[in-house]
Amino acid sequence: MSDYVLSKDYFVKVIEDLIALVDKRKEYYTELDSAIGDGDHGINLEIGFREVNKNLDEWKNLNVRDFYNNVGKALLDKVGGSSGPLYGSFFMKFGLPVKTKGPDEGATFEEFIQMLDKGVAIIQKRGKSTTGEKTMLDTFIPALETLRKEYEGGTPAKEAMEKAVQAGKDGLESTRNIVATKGRAMRLGERAIGHLDPGAASAAEFLEVFYEDMP
């Protein structure tokens, strides 16, 4: 157990930076989706995070659990498709491990790992999927496993997260050679080879924001 703590401000800043990230990268996500899907992943994320942005000032005063629940619900309601329930449920569950905390409290690093774990678990459940199916889980699962292993092995918190982000990026890169067995790309068979999965790509960049914003 370390004394490394993530403040409430950190958790708000992550969402502010995700809003900016999606706005900046929407064309890239959409371009990846055009190759193997229906070409709107970036736009769908933009629709959801615009809604988050509209309400952010009001939600900032809530505790981490309620703040993330509102972020997730906004994505669930506004986005639809697969990204809506997957990212929406991720954020709705993300705050559960710190549900008893007050509006100014943050979380310990151990709690942060539990939060990511809750979020990734619901993506697996909703998507009925795991690694190797060319989805965002190819980013999230190795990232989470690396984070847990490194931190439990004594790697300092931020460094462990850095390694997790790298594992996520490696996972993203691995989707290039996967024949999709979930989602729209599933029907492409061999023709999906050579293309990155758009959900895995956005997931890798989301995790990087969680890392970059760490103190």
Next chain:
Amino acid sequence: MAKIKRLFNDPYEIVEEYLEGYVKAHKQYVKMCDMEEAQGRVVITNDAGTKDKVGVIIGGGSGHEPLFIGYVGEGFADGVVVGNINTSPSPDPCYAAAKACDNGKGCIYLYGNYAGDVMNFDMGAEQADEEDDIRVETVLVTDDVVSSENIEDRRGIAGDFFVFKVAAAKADTGADLDEVVAAAKKANDNTRTMGVAMSSATLPAKGDVIFELPDGDMEIGMGIHGEPGVRRGKIDTADNVVDEIMDPILKDLPFVEGDEVYVLVNSLGATPLMDLHVCYRRVAQILEEKGITVYKALVGPFACSMDMAGMSVTLMKLDDELKELMDAPCDTPYFTQK
């Protein structure tokens, strides 16, 4: 914005604004569901939930008009759940539609088989069951023959129209939910579609086409959201294109000599009725050569992809029950028959 020849205001408000216009234009048929959970994304018939019948709910992403919304009305669907462009609706509106259309006999969700739609509609059905004890069953449409070897993995495209019509007509007879499910499954089992695209639809929020298809090229087997198909090549004659898409359709079921079929030659949005009828001519010739009887045909825009150029051919193999259900009267803004 030179790349996009569309009329809209704020591209992020296009669905809200189109729905506002739709319910005003067709107020004698439909209204906006005013439940909070509907989030302005559920349109229902003026008497939804008041008749002694199974509630028939259809839905999916926007951009396919007249599918899905155009088939809400008398003798057809009771309600539609509307998503963003090419994107399934979210769970709360799916739930609200079930609450609005149920009158004690339960509801059926009917939509094309896409991962996002399945996730959201399933969450809506769970909520209807847990919070209101409404039984909701689902039948997925899987008519696109080239989208997968496995039928249960296939996408739903223009065949939606036949499956919705059959299920809705069955519900109108006062049948129970299991019987409506059985009729919908039978319609789906007997329906096959394949299409061709000659240009991409445009996305208002992108201000551009969804995917690149060089001028003069076509893609055989492309999905109605622009999902890649089976072959790209130069645009060919109507007869050659129809020959190429009819072959996989006929072999898949298979449709054989002596069968009787309902035919739908569907525009993906930008292909004129003139061209569709040229295509239908060839479809009819092929069916005649094979000894397959055309019971009836529909030619026009039924399941579109906004401004995409292209068309699809759908065949449904008929029996007496399917004929009767297809012939049952209905009256909706985009499909009426006596």
